[in-house]
Amino acid sequence: MSTSVDTNEREEGLAFRPKFDASGLVTCVATDAATGDVLMVAHMNDEALRKTIASGEAWYFSRSRNALWRKGETSGHTQRVVEMRMDCDQDAAWIRVEQVGAACHTGRKSCFYRRIEDDAGGVLLSFVDADRLFDPDAVYKK
């Protein structure tokens, strides 16, 4: 159980003290440094955080593959980190990046290529900014 002294230090201090979840991860949001668009939401473990900070390129931890992962290591679509920030309770990071090519494994620039629309008959998605910059079959299934 954290105390209020701990909470104050984590929120107002200058020590880098990531608050990892039960799986040892923090959430990371990557935005396009030029446009402000959200490119992706992923996770970092301690090693991914430290490699990202040290290298200036984004590293993540894949929950589905249970493995550390340098963004773009297969596709070549790397992310150069322009700025990296931590949130108030240090369980989320925000990186502003220069994205080479596309961030999403489907080939789109951003993973957020569908808008949520409130329709009379219910909630629907509609494509927006959904052009593919690469063919995922060609990139990942070689």
Added chain:
Amino acid sequence: MSTSVDTNEREEGLAFRPKFDASGLVTCVATDAATGDVLMVAHMNDEALRKTIASGEAWYFSRSRNALWRKGETSGHTQRVVEMRMDCDQDAAWIRVEQVGAACHTGRKSCFYRRIEDDAGGVLLSFVDADRLFDPDAVYKK
């Protein structure tokens, strides 16, 4: 276990099928519609998603308080949703919002008021955009 048919439908279909985690939550990133800055990272359960979509104001689910929460219900610092998007695998939402006042409970506009710096002696945080727009003691401890 999801099949590739399920995955394809979730990624390429127009059905709204949020992929909730074991706690029944998706991640939600709120950005400032005017500047593109990330304001906060939080979570939504099914009810929070649906209330946000229906009302055009951000609702979240607080993991620490285990409760549905309309953003700004205590502070008055509501978020009007300009656009809402879902990501490729539908486990994260992105809302572009008009923030009334400040998003962060510490009184700052954004929760991301500290930059991560790679110092020779280790990793440090430094304040950036850290002016308080309100006094949290006055707002939350009345």
